[in-house]
Amino acid sequence: MTTIALDAPPEVTRHIGPARTMRHGLALAWRGILKIRKNPEQLADVTLMPIIFLLLFAYVFGGAIGGSIESYLPQLVPGLAVMTVMMASMTVGMNLNTDVSKGVFDRFRSMPIARPAPLIGAVLADLVRYLICMTILLVVATIMGFRFGTGFVPVVAGVGLAMLFGLCFCWVAVWLGMLIRSPGAMQGLLGMLSLPLTFGSNVFASSDTMPSWLKAWVDISPVTQVADTLRGLFVGGPVAGPLLGSFAWMAGILVVFFPLAMRAYRKRLS
Amino acid sequence: MTQAIEAEGLVKHFGQTKALDGVDLTVPTGTVVGVLGPNGAGKTTAVRILATLLRPDAGIAKVCGFDVVRDPVAVRSLIGLTGQYASVDEDLSGRENLVLIGRLLEMSKGDARARAAELLARFELTDAGDRAIKTYSGGMRRRLDLGASLVGRPRVLFLDEPTTGLDPHARNEVWQVVRGLVDDGVTVLLTTQYLEEADQLADRITVIDHGLVAAEGRADELKRKVGGQTLQVRPTAESDLLAVQRILAELTGTAPTTDLDAGMVTVPVDDPVLMSTVVRRLDTAGITADELALRLPSLDEVFLSLTGKSAQQSTVDTQKTGSLT
Missing domain, CATH: 3.30.70 (Alpha-Beta Plaits)
Incomplete structure (x- = not known):
């Protein structure tokens, strides 16, 4: 029998540079993407909800809220794109939580790979998830009669912005995923977090008819800001103002939750 | 004889719980040492410290001469760890898991694939290699987990309760694999609650209880000690x-x-x-x-x-x- 274990003495690695870190991150992103392919039902989880809302609000409430379906879709669809990305960005918390509780992280940590690599991999794979979810939503919306009123570049910019928003928002999920012990508890909490955020915005209805205290929040809420920007980029209208608001929110979320997430990550893994 | 693992005075407290309260442990290169103890004795804590997953509160531990606290990356490049719970991705296939680990260990795509195929063959998992791990039986999964810890050709292998929850047949399979590795010259530190397992596999046995070493020696020495x-x-x-x-x-x-x-x-x-x-x-x-x-x-x-x-x-x-x- 050939000796397998010792036929080549292992080289001793003592430090891991940034190039290696990135390679490890990419290898783990490949794993994340494989998982999306193997487990499409996990995608369905986050894609289905916005699509159900799309059908429900467009066909049932569309006429009442927006006068007609045709005039309601331009308001609804960009908002739902934000919702989709936000819900998809919650999955990373679930996935990291599962990896930690199942012991997959222990295997990674017992190997000579960079500490942040699993996080980088998870977040990179997340970008692919956002793109898939958003594409599905926009295709269904187009079938229902939604029309992009701008050009190719603004639409791509809009998709990019939504993905960037997801990338910032996912640190909330990473943070919670590292704090909370069981994946089951995670799911409920993340649902509870993302629903009020989407309904407390102008995704479904204009803030004009809301009570003043709610309107005050809805007008400045992150989902409203990003949704308004996407409306401008997808169907036309002002972009600069809401874009500024979006960036402010994204920076704010990142400044607060990225350090929290990193601290919880390091703590959970020490 | 050189020591693959040397630990002196390892202490680890979790709040009020003294998981380890001053444990010494040596494993000579090329031997199998069994760490035996009841649930909660501190076995897993000891392995986690030696595998650089936990920092000890006090004490020194070295693996192949590298300090686990000061040189963790070097230690990680020399060890393989098979945890108490299967630490492979259940959604991926056995082959994909092994290739991923190879890629993380800086192998080229081709090398990682070849190594995965080699290990699947060795653990008689070639036929199941392209199925998701979650369809595997307990014994197959444990074999794959062992394979996963061997991708990098470790010199020192930590097996943390490798057969807990397996039926006698699957346990036997795992034992065969471990014996084969020892023949190849790998140093093994094995924790177990099963006395028979320590008796079967280990050259020397360390009994840990309440975070302390209760006894140390060859199986027959321990038996004679008692009566x-x-x-x-x-x-x-x-x-x-x-x-x-x-x-x-x-x-x-x-x-x-x-x-x-x-x-x-x-x-x-x-x-x-x-x-x-x-x-x-x-x-x-x-x-x-x-x-x-x-x-x-x-x-x-x-x-x-x-x-x-x-x-x-x-x-x-x-x-x-x-x-x-």
Whole structure:
């Protein structure tokens, strides 16, 4: 029998540079993407909800809220794109939580790979998830009669912005995923977090008819800001103002939750 | 002989719980050391410290000469870890898991694939290689987990309760694999609650209890430490019990104990040669026996006397079983 274990003495690695870190991150992103392919039902989880809302609000409430379906879709669809990305960005918390509780992280940590690599991999794979979810939503919306009123570049910019928003928002999920012990508890909490955020915005209805205290929040809420920007980029209208608001929110979320997430990550893994 | 693992005075407290309270451990290169202890004794904590997953509160640990706290990356490049819980991705196939690990260990795509195929073949998982891990049986999964910890050709392998929850057949499979690795020159540190497992695989055994080393030595040394052998005779006819008792008392000079329910007479002996004398005397007296055995104390009894707790599984370590009919 050939000796397998010792036929080549292992080289001793003592430090891991940034190039290696990135390679490890990419290898783990490949794993994340494989998982999306193997487990499409996990995608369905986050894609289905916005699509159900799309059908429900467009066909049932569309006429009442927006006068007609045709005039309601331009308001609804960009908002739902934000919702989709936000819900998809919650999955990373679930996935990291599962990896930690199942012991997959222990295997990674017992190997000579960079500490942040699993996080980088998870977040990179997340970008692919956002793109898939958003594409599905926009295709269904187009079938229902939604029309992009701008050009190719603004639409791509809009998709990019939504993905960037997801990338910032996912640190909330990473943070919670590292704090909370069981994946089951995670799911409920993340649902509870993302629903009020989407309904407390102008995704479904204009803030004009809301009570003043709610309107005050809805007008400045992150989902409203990003949704308004996407409306401008997808169907036309002002972009600069809401874009500024979006960036402010994204920076704010990142400044607060990225350090929290990193601290919880390091703590959970020490 | 060089030491693959050296640990001195390892201490780790979790709040009020003293998981480790000053544990010394050495594993000579190329040997298997079994760390034995009840649940919560500190076995897993010790492995996690040695595998750089946990920092000790005090004490020093070195793997192949590298300090686990100061040189964790070097240690990680030399070790393989198979945890108590299968730490592979259940959604991916066995092959994908192995390739991923190869890629993380800086192998080229081709090398990682070749290594994965090689390990799948070695662990007889080639046919199941492209199925998701979650469809694997417990034994297959554990074999794959072992394979995963071997992708990087480790010099030191940590097996944290590798057979917990496996049926006897699957356990045997894992044992075979471990023996093969040892033949290849890998140093193994194995934790287990199963005395039989330590007895079967380990060159030396360290018994840990309450975060302290309760005993250390070869299996037979530990057994001898606790007591000598016993001779057991179960006559076919219950009416012969008294006669057997008389013969054994006469031959050993000690009063045997008789268990009427089991129909068994037991007596401690210090001379193994006595066995044949007993056989002759029983034969002369016209007594037939269903069971006639000379046994060392099982590791279970060793464990019990060292830790005051019974192990999960009792093992009967029968050395010779004769039957006279």
